[in-house]
Amino acid sequence: MFQIFRAHADKFIEIDDEEFEKVTSYFRIKKFRKKENLITAGEICKFHFFVLKGCLRKFYITSKGTEQTTEFAIEAWWLTDNMAYEHQLRTDFSIQAVENSEVLVIEYQDQERLLKEHPIMERYFRYVYQRSYAAAQMRVRYIYTFSKEEMYLHFLEQQPQFVQRIPQYLIASFLGLTPEYLSEIRAKKIS
Amino acid sequence: MFQIFRAHADKFIEIDDEEFEKVTSYFRIKKFRKKENLITAGEICKFHFFVLKGCLRKFYITSKGTEQTTEFAIEAWWLTDNMAYEHQLRTDFSIQAVENSEVLVIEYQDQERLLKEHPIMERYFRYVYQRSYAAAQMRVRYIYTFSKEEMYLHFLEQQPQFVQRIPQYLIASFLGLTPEYLSEIRAKKIS
DNA sequence: CGGATCGTTGATCAACTTCAACGGTCGTGG
DNA sequence: CCACGACCGTTGAAGTTGATCAACGATCCG
Numbered sequence: 450m451f452q453i454f455r456a457h458a459d460k461f462i463e464i465d466d467e468e469f470e471k472v473t474s475y476f477r478i479k480k481f482r483k484k485e486n487l488i489t490a491g492e493i494c495k496f497h498f499f500v501l502k503g504c505l506r507k508f509y510i511t512s513k514g515t516e517q518t519t520e521f522a523i524e525a526w527w528l529t530d531n532m533a534y535e536h537q538l539r540t541d542f543s544i545q546a547v548e549n550s551e552v553l554v555i556e557y558q559d560q561e562r563l564l565k566e567h568p569i570m571e572r573y574f575r576y577v578y579q580r581s582y583a584a585a586q587m588r589v590r591y592i593y594t595f596s597k598e599e600m601y602l603h604f605l606e607q608q609p610q611f612v613q614r615i616p617q618y619l620i621a622s623f624l625g626l627t628p629e630y631l632s633e634i635r636a637k638k639i640s
Numbered sequence: 641m642f643q644i645f646r647a648h649a650d651k652f653i654e655i656d657d658e659e660f661e662k663v664t665s666y667f668r669i670k671k672f673r674k675k676e677n678l679i680t681a682g683e684i685c686k687f688h689f690f691v692l693k694g695c696l697r698k699f700y701i702t703s704k705g706t707e708q709t710t711e712f713a714i715e716a717w718w719l720t721d722n723m724a725y726e727h728q729l730r731t732d733f734s735i736q737a738v739e740n741s742e743v744l745v746i747e748y749q750d751q752e753r754l755l756k757e758h759p760i761m762e763r764y765f766r767y768v769y770q771r772s773y774a775a776a777q778m779r780v781r782y783i784y785t786f787s788k789e790e791m792y793l794h795f796l797e798q799q800p801q802f803v804q805r806i807p808q809y810l811i812a813s814f815l816g817l818t819p820e821y822l823s824e825i826r827a828k829k830i831s
Numbered sequence: 832c833g834g835a836t837c838g839t840t841g842a843t844c845a846a847c848t849t850c851a852a853c854g855g856t857c858g859t860g861g
Numbered sequence: 862c863c864a865c866g867a868c869c870g871t872t873g874a875a876g877t878t879g880a881t882c883a884a885c886g887a888t889c890c891g
Contacts, residue, residue: 509781517784519777531774564763571762572755578769583722585776586710590700592783593708593816597847618869625784630847632871788879809837821879823839 450478453501454553457525461576462569472570475563476553481546494533494540496554500526503550504614508622509542518622521547521611527577547615597626598634641669644692645744648716652767653760663761666754667744672737685724685731687745691717694741695805699813700733709813712738712802718768738806788817789825 451473458464464472478501481487487498490509498505500522507528508518519542522528533540537557555563564570595603601624605612612620621631642664649655655663669692672678678689681700689696691713698719699709710733713719724731728748746754755761786794792815796803803811812822 511785517781519781519784531770531777535770535774564766568759568762571759571766575755575762575766575769578766578773579722579726582769582773582776583726585773585780586722589776589779589783590708590710592780593710594702616869627848628870629849629872633847636871807837818880819838820840820881824879827839 450501451553453525454499457499458573462573464569468567468569472563472567475559476555479552479554481550481552483546483549485546487544487546487552488530488540488542490541490543491539493537494530494542495537495556497527497529497534497557497560498522498544499553499555500524500528501551501553503552504547505544505550505552506547506619506623507542507544516622517625518619521615521623523610523614527581547619592625597624597630598637600624600626601631601634602638641692642744644716645690648690649764653764655760659758659760663754663758666750667746670743670745672741672743674737674740676737678735678737678743679721679731679733681732681734682730684728685721685733686728686747688718688720688725688748688751689713689735690744690746691715691719692742692744694743695738696735696741696743697738697810697814698733698735707813708816709810712806712814714801714805718772738810783816788815788821789828791815791817792822792825793829 451469454473454476455469458469458472476499479487481503487505488494488496502524505522505528506518507520507522507530508516511517520528528544530540530542530544532538533542534557564574591600591603601620604620604624615623617631618628621628624631642660645664645667646660649660649663667690670678672694678696679685679687693715696713696719697709698711698713698721699707702708711719719735721731721733721735723729724733725748755765782791782794792811795811795815806814808822809819812819815822
């Protein structure tokens with residue numbers, strides 16, 4: 450059950466089987482069906498998710514009433530509204546399963562205890578956040594550099610594994626353009 | 641000299657004077673003059689900076705040949721090209737002093753040694769990256785939510801301390817709009 | 832005092848959105 | 862297993878936002 454998590458941890462830290470088993474006791478495994486919400490806007494953001502199988506997305510409702518997807522997470526990715534999670538506040542994001550999914554769930558208080566009692570996990574999460582932060586910075590850069598059309602072509606090229614799994618209107622929602630315009634870009638490309 | 645760093649560390653970890661002093665030995669203090677580069681595009685990204693006094697910005701040159709500023713850093717902020725730093729690669733960002741500035745500098749290898757020998761600093765950097773990541777996520781959200789005009793008004797409101805210190809063409813470069821359009825927005829607002 | 836840099840204004844233009852309408856497809860209940 | 866409705870992708874016309882270009886005035890600093 451925990452192999453994917455173990456493999457991910459092994460990339461960053463050295464941990465023996467005994468301690469790893471203790472670490473896993475802080476987590477629950479949960480399954481969610483396609484379109485089911487893991488967290489709904491308005492709730493306290495209690496949970497941090499690690500995807501074992503499937504695909505999640507995080508989104509919010511814009512002032513115009515449309516859904517804006519800000520992140521996808523597939524196998525071995527962490528996901529939560531970090532700002533709300535860290536301060537245990539209400540989130541205005543929802544997290545939803547894009548496919549039937551299986552995730553590790555940890556609650557904020559348990560993650561705090563985990564870090565206190567297994568300091569090696571400070572190192573693990575330091576790496577996780579460090580890389581996530583670097584990726585988020587790249588993302589900001591791409592948004593500023595590329596036109597919407599280039600954003601899509603770049604996404605196609607860099608993340609083909611997403612394009613196959615995710616319906617087009619969610620890709621549009623993630624890239625910040627309208628489904629209509631995405632459709633136009635695709636038509637242009639094919640011809 | 642190290643008070644600001646100490647105060648920042650105290651927000652996240654408990655560390656006694658003796659250990660803190662050892663920690664500081666991994667850093668150098670350097671001064672940079674306005675417009676001087678701390679790192680120049682094309683170099684290996686060896687350094688991580690912590691601002692003691694002044695203001696830095698990170699920018700790159702777009703395909704159109706203009707400077708795009710992606711981050712400012714003022715007192716008690718960390719700054720580097722995290723992706724290039726982490727993998728010790730060439731960066732295509734430059735980091736430049738916006739004002740005469742005083743910074744702590746640590747080299748990648750030294751930061752690695754620091755973390756090995758003072759595990760408490762894993763916790764410190766875990767917090768630093770966690771918060772930076774959350775802030776970067778908020779940033780992405782703002783970019784998607786707000787029009788350019790709203791971006792400016794929001795920036796005015798949320799970061800007045802920057803607006804006073806930073807020339808208008810750099811604010812435009814940071815917000816991702818042209819100086820001409822920013823000028824138009826300001827004119828509209830005043831009338 | 833003089834030159835370079837910075838901020839402003841206005842005209843034109845491109846990128847992208849909005850709205851409305853239509854055809855295809857997927858899944859659900861009968 | 863079929864039929865129906867909801868959802869999804871596409872197309873085209875009209876409208877908006879913001880970029881580009883050029884020119885000018887102000888200001889800063891050596």
